[in-house]
Amino acid sequence: MSKLSLNQLYHLLLKAYGYQNWWPVDKNYHQAKGTDPRDEIIVGAVLTQNTAWKNVEKALENIKKEGELSLRFIREVAQDELARLIRPSGFYKLKAERLKNVASFFDPTDMVERVSREELLSLRGVGKETADAILLYAGNRLTFVVDAYTRRLFKRLYNIDESYDYIKSLIEENIPRELTLYKEFHALIDYHAKVYCRSTPRCGECFLNPFCINAVPSS
CATH class of the missing domain: 1.10.1670.10 (Helix-hairpin-Helix base-excision DNA repair enzymes (C-terminal))
Known part of the structure; x- marks a missing residue:
């Protein structure tokens, strides 16, 4: 070594x-919209699977322009529409399904402060890297x-x-x-x-x- x-x-x-x-969030956007910056981290952690961050940024911008960058919006928007918005991130149909699952789980977002790593890993589409990114950056947990x-x-x-x-x-x-x-x-x-x-x-x-x-x- x-x-x-x-x-x-x-x-x-x-x-x-x-x-x-890091993790980069648009604080001005969330302040203006009254949305939770942690939502952007959670969404970004799913979108960044198997793609470059620049592609994630394009998908996040689409959500901000045509919807709302919040887990509430992810829960409410039609899955096909969500897939269209996040298309730049690649594997968009699969990621739309995963985002729906994650958004439904984190209702409310404050759950990120107490959820266990094992609970996160039980969600379909959430692997170790995604779980740890959510816990570290959105939950301020030591992982x-x-x-x-x-x-x-x-x-x-x-x-x-x-x-x-x-x-x-x-x-x-x-x-x-x-x-x-x-x-x-x-x-x-x-x-x-x-x-x-x-x-x-x-x-x-x-x-x-x-x-x-x-x-x-x-x-």
């Missing part, structure tokens, strides 16, 4: 990129989110290619149990993976290169 501890990794990423303040970017970085930096639960436990056992740190570390990993640790990595330009077990040699 790399000699770079997870705490050191976090601080290197934070120094390079600054606070990300780390492991996504494809995390897996990629850990495979290259630490030569760790294990299960979701293994990586989640490894991170949670080796960083302070602080809500802001959990949120920022996840967001910073994603940002770094988009900039340097891409599918085709930019190892020669990456400041983590000296610590990386599987760095690609510069040509």
Whole structure:
């Protein structure tokens, strides 16, 4: 394993990129509409499955323009209409069904403060990453989110290619149990993976290169 501890990794990423303040929500919109910002997080967590965030943003904009970005609207709108609005996110018919299930479950939204991870995972279409994203960002619960970017970085930096639960436990056992740190570390990993640790990595330009077990040699 790399000699770079997870705490050191976090601080290197934070120094390079600054606070990300993730999950992004349109606070002005919710203030004007009287809607709950947590609803946007929950909806976004479902929409981001198997797609890039830029596609999620397009779907969210459609909902805001033609409906209302709230779980109430998701519950009330016809499923076919919802599928049309979220089409940019891909797998839109399936995601419309999943959003309906999730919106019906979170009635009221305050349930996110007390729902268990196991209850969330019992919902059709809610996997571990989606459940943890909802709990961490909407519920302010201490649970780390492991996504494809995390897996990629850990495979290259630490030569760790294990299960979701293994990586989640490894991170949670080796960083302070602080809500802001959990949120920022996840967001910073994603940002770094988009900039340097891409599918085709930019190892020669990456400041983590000296610590990386599987760095690609510069040509």
